[in-house]
Amino acid sequence: MARAALVTGAARGIGRAVALGLAERGFDVAVHYRSSRAEAREVAATVRRIGRRAVMVQADLTDPAQARKAVEATARGLGGLAVVVNNVGDYLFKPIEEVEPEEWRAVLASNLDTAFFVTQAALPYLLAEGWGRVLFLGYAGAGQLAAKPQIAPYFIAKTGVVLYAKALAARLAPHGVTVNVVAPGVAENSVTQPVREIPMGRVARLDELVEAVGYFVSPATDYVTGQVLEVAGGWNV
Numbered sequence: 001m002a003r004a005a006l007v008t009g010a011a012r013g014i015g016r017a018v019a020l021g022l023a024e025r026g027f028d029v030a031v032h033y034r035s036s037r038a039e040a041r042e043v044a045a046t047v048r049r050i051g052r053r054a055v056m057v058q059a060d061l062t063d064p065a066q067a068r069k070a071v072e073a074t075a076r077g078l079g080g081l082a083v084v085v086n087n088v089g090d091y092l093f094k095p096i097e098e099v100e101p102e103e104w105r106a107v108l109a110s111n112l113d114t115a116f117f118v119t120q121a122a123l124p125y126l127l128a129e130g131w132g133r134v135l136f137l138g139y140a141g142a143g144q145l146a147a148k149p150q151i152a153p154y155f156i157a158k159t160g161v162v163l164y165a166k167a168l169a170a171r172l173a174p175h176g177v178t179v180n181v182v183a184p185g186v187a188e189n190s191v192t193q194p195v196r197e198i199p200m201g202r203v204a205r206l207d208e209l210v211e212a213v214g215y216f217v218s219p220a221t222d223y224v225t226g227q228v229l230e231v232a233g234g235w236n237v
Contacts (some may be wrong), residue, residue, distance in 0.1 A: 002052060003129075004028045004078035005217075006071065008061060008118060009038035009088030013189045014137060016043050018085055020050070025217065028053040030074035034060055037158075053078060061088055062109040062191075069115035072124070079126035083217055085116040089157070091191055096152040103167045105152050111157035116164060123172075132177035133217045134168065136161045137209075138228060140185035141236030149236055150205060162228055169226030178225040180210045183217035185232025200233030 005022045011033040019029050020043065029047045031054060033040035040056050047054035055077035058071035075081045089111035092103055119134055122127040126132030141148075142158035161183055167180035186193050187204045195203060212231050215221060230236075 001079070001091055002028045003082035003131075004030065004080050005079065005083035005085065005124070006030040006032060006057070006074045007085045007087060008032045008070075008114065009034075010043055012041035014187065014206060015085075015087040017206040017237045018087060018213050019043055020046055021207075021214060021219065022085075023047040023050040023052040023054075024084065026052070027217070028078045030055050030057050030070075030078060032057045032059065032061070032070055032088070033041055034058070039139050045069060046185065061114035064121075064129055068121040071118060071121040072186065075125050080129060080130060082129045083135070084119060084126070084159075084179040085120045085137070085213065088097055088114050088119055089137070089154075091151075091206045092154055093150055093192055096149045098163055099153060104115070106158045107153035108160075111154065112160045112164070115161050125176050126172075128196055130176050132175075133174075134165075134172075134177065134179040135166050135213060136179075136181045138153070138162055138165075138183035139182040140230045140232035142182045142183060143228065144236070146236075165228075174226055176222075178216070178221060180225060181222075181228040182209060182218045183228050183230045183232065184209055184218065184236035185230065187232045198233045198235045199237075202233065202234065204231050 010031040027215040044054040059066040139158035143162040148155040
Protein backbone atom coordinates (compact mmCIF):
# COMPACT_ATOMS: atom_id res chain seq x y z
CA MET A 1 0.00 0.00 0.00
CA ALA A 2 1.29 3.46 -0.91
CA ARG A 3 2.32 5.78 1.86
CA ALA A 4 0.53 9.10 2.23
CA ALA A 5 2.07 12.56 2.08
CA LEU A 6 0.68 15.96 3.03
CA VAL A 7 2.13 18.92 1.14
CA THR A 8 1.15 22.33 2.45
CA GLY A 9 0.69 25.15 -0.04
CA ALA A 10 0.49 22.58 -2.83
CA ALA A 11 -1.71 24.48 -5.28
CA ARG A 12 1.10 26.30 -7.03
CA GLY A 13 4.84 26.91 -7.22
CA ILE A 14 7.23 24.76 -5.23
CA GLY A 15 4.42 23.02 -3.35
CA ARG A 16 2.75 21.96 -6.59
CA ALA A 17 6.02 20.63 -7.99
CA VAL A 18 6.72 18.70 -4.78
CA ALA A 19 3.21 17.20 -4.67
CA LEU A 20 3.54 15.91 -8.23
CA GLY A 21 7.08 14.72 -7.59
CA LEU A 22 5.94 12.68 -4.60
CA ALA A 23 3.13 11.17 -6.65
CA GLU A 24 5.64 10.14 -9.29
CA ARG A 25 7.65 8.46 -6.51
CA GLY A 26 4.65 6.39 -5.47
CA PHE A 27 3.09 8.44 -2.68
CA ASP A 28 -0.59 9.25 -2.32
CA VAL A 29 -0.90 13.00 -1.81
CA ALA A 30 -3.01 15.42 0.20
CA VAL A 31 -3.04 18.72 -1.68
CA HIS A 32 -3.38 21.52 0.82
CA TYR A 33 -4.56 24.99 -0.18
CA ARG A 34 -5.97 28.05 1.56
CA SER A 35 -7.82 29.91 -1.19
CA SER A 36 -6.52 28.58 -4.53
CA ARG A 37 -9.19 25.93 -4.94
CA ALA A 38 -9.14 25.73 -8.75
CA GLU A 39 -5.37 25.29 -8.85
CA ALA A 40 -5.49 22.69 -6.06
CA ARG A 41 -8.16 20.77 -7.97
CA GLU A 42 -5.87 20.68 -11.02
CA VAL A 43 -2.96 19.37 -8.92
CA ALA A 44 -5.13 16.65 -7.38
CA ALA A 45 -6.36 15.64 -10.84
CA THR A 46 -2.79 15.39 -12.08
CA VAL A 47 -1.83 13.23 -9.10
CA ARG A 48 -4.67 10.86 -10.01
CA ARG A 49 -3.56 10.77 -13.64
CA ILE A 50 -0.14 9.69 -12.40
CA GLY A 51 -1.91 6.77 -10.75
CA ARG A 52 -1.91 7.79 -7.12
CA ARG A 53 -4.74 8.77 -4.78
CA ALA A 54 -5.29 12.43 -3.95
CA VAL A 55 -7.40 14.44 -1.54
CA MET A 56 -7.83 18.19 -1.35
CA VAL A 57 -7.44 19.80 2.07
CA GLN A 58 -8.49 23.41 2.65
CA ALA A 59 -7.22 25.23 5.74
CA ASP A 60 -5.69 28.41 7.09
CA LEU A 61 -2.72 26.76 8.77
CA THR A 62 -1.96 29.79 10.95
CA ASP A 63 -4.95 28.58 13.00
CA PRO A 64 -3.88 25.54 15.06
CA ALA A 65 -7.40 24.10 15.02
CA GLN A 66 -7.54 24.25 11.23
CA ALA A 67 -4.04 22.79 10.97
CA ARG A 68 -5.13 19.84 13.11
CA LYS A 69 -8.24 19.30 11.01
CA ALA A 70 -6.13 19.36 7.82
CA VAL A 71 -3.90 16.63 9.19
CA GLU A 72 -6.89 14.61 10.34
CA ALA A 73 -8.56 14.96 6.93
CA THR A 74 -5.37 13.74 5.27
CA ALA A 75 -5.09 10.67 7.47
CA ARG A 76 -8.77 9.90 7.09
CA GLY A 77 -8.82 10.36 3.34
CA LEU A 78 -5.61 8.49 2.56
CA GLY A 79 -5.59 5.92 5.35
CA GLY A 80 -2.66 7.29 7.30
CA LEU A 81 0.16 9.79 7.10
CA ALA A 82 3.87 9.12 6.65
CA VAL A 83 5.31 12.26 5.03
CA VAL A 84 4.72 15.93 5.87
CA VAL A 85 6.18 18.65 3.66
CA ASN A 86 5.85 22.06 5.28
CA ASN A 87 6.08 24.34 2.27
CA VAL A 88 3.58 27.12 2.95
CA GLY A 89 4.91 30.53 3.95
CA ASP A 90 4.62 34.17 2.88
CA TYR A 91 7.59 36.25 1.72
CA LEU A 92 8.15 39.92 2.50
CA PHE A 93 10.79 42.12 0.85
CA LYS A 94 10.76 45.38 2.76
CA PRO A 95 13.32 47.40 4.76
CA ILE A 96 13.15 46.33 8.40
CA GLU A 97 12.46 49.86 9.64
CA GLU A 98 9.33 50.02 7.44
CA VAL A 99 7.83 46.68 8.48
CA GLU A 100 4.47 47.10 10.20
CA PRO A 101 3.61 45.01 13.29
CA GLU A 102 0.87 43.13 11.42
CA GLU A 103 3.34 42.31 8.60
CA TRP A 104 5.88 41.04 11.13
CA ARG A 105 3.32 38.79 12.77
CA ALA A 106 1.96 37.55 9.44
CA VAL A 107 5.35 36.47 8.09
CA LEU A 108 6.31 34.65 11.29
CA ALA A 109 2.88 33.05 11.51
CA SER A 110 2.79 31.79 7.92
CA ASN A 111 6.33 30.39 7.94
CA LEU A 112 7.06 29.33 11.52
CA ASP A 113 3.72 28.89 13.28
CA THR A 114 2.28 26.81 10.45
CA ALA A 115 5.28 24.50 10.49
CA PHE A 116 4.82 23.91 14.21
CA PHE A 117 1.03 23.51 14.13
CA VAL A 118 0.99 21.06 11.22
CA THR A 119 3.90 18.96 12.42
CA GLN A 120 2.66 18.81 16.00
CA ALA A 121 -0.71 17.55 14.79
CA ALA A 122 0.96 15.00 12.49
CA LEU A 123 3.26 13.43 15.09
CA PRO A 124 0.82 10.80 16.39
CA TYR A 125 0.25 9.53 12.85
CA LEU A 126 3.95 9.49 11.99
CA LEU A 127 4.83 7.64 15.18
CA ALA A 128 2.05 5.13 14.58
CA GLU A 129 3.53 4.34 11.16
CA GLY A 130 6.92 3.57 12.69
CA TRP A 131 8.43 5.31 9.66
CA GLY A 132 8.09 8.92 8.71
CA ARG A 133 9.55 11.96 7.05
CA VAL A 134 9.08 15.57 8.10
CA LEU A 135 10.44 18.11 5.65
CA PHE A 136 10.55 21.88 5.81
CA LEU A 137 11.15 24.27 2.94
CA GLY A 138 13.69 26.66 4.36
CA TYR A 139 15.88 29.37 2.89
CA ALA A 140 19.53 29.22 1.88
CA GLY A 141 21.67 30.85 4.52
CA ALA A 142 19.01 30.74 7.23
CA GLY A 143 20.61 29.83 10.52
CA GLN A 144 23.61 32.06 9.92
CA LEU A 145 23.97 35.15 12.06
CA ALA A 146 23.87 37.53 9.12
CA ALA A 147 22.24 40.88 8.47
CA LYS A 148 19.27 40.62 6.10
CA PRO A 149 17.67 44.06 6.48
CA GLN A 150 15.38 43.71 3.45
CA ILE A 151 13.89 40.36 4.48
CA ALA A 152 14.41 40.31 8.25
CA PRO A 153 11.06 38.77 9.34
CA TYR A 154 11.30 36.07 6.66
CA PHE A 155 14.93 35.27 7.49
CA ILE A 156 14.16 35.12 11.21
CA ALA A 157 11.19 32.82 10.57
CA LYS A 158 13.22 30.46 8.38
CA THR A 159 16.03 30.41 10.95
CA GLY A 160 13.42 29.40 13.50
CA VAL A 161 12.33 26.58 11.17
CA VAL A 162 15.91 25.26 11.09
CA LEU A 163 16.15 25.29 14.88
CA TYR A 164 12.75 23.64 15.23
CA ALA A 165 13.69 20.96 12.70
CA LYS A 166 16.89 20.11 14.53
CA ALA A 167 15.15 19.89 17.91
CA LEU A 168 12.46 17.67 16.44
CA ALA A 169 15.02 15.50 14.65
CA ALA A 170 16.76 14.76 17.93
CA ARG A 171 13.50 13.81 19.62
CA LEU A 172 12.14 11.62 16.81
CA ALA A 173 15.35 9.84 15.82
CA PRO A 174 14.66 6.78 18.04
CA HIS A 175 11.22 6.34 16.45
CA GLY A 176 12.03 5.95 12.77
CA VAL A 177 11.00 9.48 11.82
CA THR A 178 13.55 11.77 10.19
CA VAL A 179 13.34 15.56 10.05
CA ASN A 180 15.22 17.63 7.49
CA VAL A 181 15.19 20.96 5.68
CA VAL A 182 15.41 21.64 1.95
CA ALA A 183 16.63 25.22 1.63
CA PRO A 184 16.13 26.90 -1.74
CA GLY A 185 18.01 30.03 -2.68
CA VAL A 186 16.57 31.84 -5.66
CA ALA A 187 14.15 29.63 -7.56
CA GLU A 188 12.52 30.13 -10.94
CA ASN A 189 9.33 31.31 -9.22
CA SER A 190 11.00 33.56 -6.62
CA VAL A 191 9.64 37.07 -6.14
CA THR A 192 13.15 38.57 -6.34
CA GLN A 193 15.85 37.08 -8.56
CA PRO A 194 19.31 38.55 -7.85
CA VAL A 195 21.04 36.27 -10.36
CA ARG A 196 24.25 38.34 -10.26
CA GLU A 197 24.72 37.26 -6.63
CA ILE A 198 24.56 33.54 -7.42
CA PRO A 199 27.96 31.92 -8.12
CA MET A 200 26.41 29.47 -10.60
CA GLY A 201 24.81 32.35 -12.46
CA ARG A 202 21.25 31.02 -12.66
CA VAL A 203 18.17 30.37 -10.55
CA ALA A 204 17.11 26.94 -9.29
CA ARG A 205 14.65 24.94 -11.35
CA LEU A 206 11.69 23.56 -9.48
CA ASP A 207 12.63 20.03 -10.51
CA GLU A 208 15.95 20.48 -8.70
CA LEU A 209 14.08 21.24 -5.48
CA VAL A 210 11.85 18.23 -6.06
CA GLU A 211 14.93 16.02 -6.38
CA ALA A 212 16.15 17.24 -2.98
CA VAL A 213 12.79 16.37 -1.43
CA GLY A 214 12.91 13.03 -3.20
CA TYR A 215 16.28 12.31 -1.64
CA PHE A 216 14.99 12.87 1.87
CA VAL A 217 11.90 10.69 1.42
CA SER A 218 13.85 7.80 -0.06
CA PRO A 219 14.92 4.70 1.93
CA ALA A 220 18.52 5.79 1.33
CA THR A 221 18.11 8.50 3.99
CA ASP A 222 16.86 6.36 6.87
CA TYR A 223 20.02 7.42 8.73
CA VAL A 224 19.97 11.11 7.74
CA THR A 225 18.21 13.54 10.06
CA GLY A 226 18.53 17.09 11.34
CA GLN A 227 20.17 18.27 8.13
CA VAL A 228 19.80 21.34 5.93
CA LEU A 229 20.31 20.76 2.21
CA GLU A 230 20.76 24.03 0.35
CA VAL A 231 19.73 24.02 -3.31
CA ALA A 232 21.08 27.44 -4.12
CA GLY A 233 23.94 27.36 -6.62
CA GLY A 234 26.41 28.58 -4.00
CA TRP A 235 24.29 31.56 -2.97
CA ASN A 236 24.65 32.75 0.64
CA VAL A 237 27.53 30.38 1.38
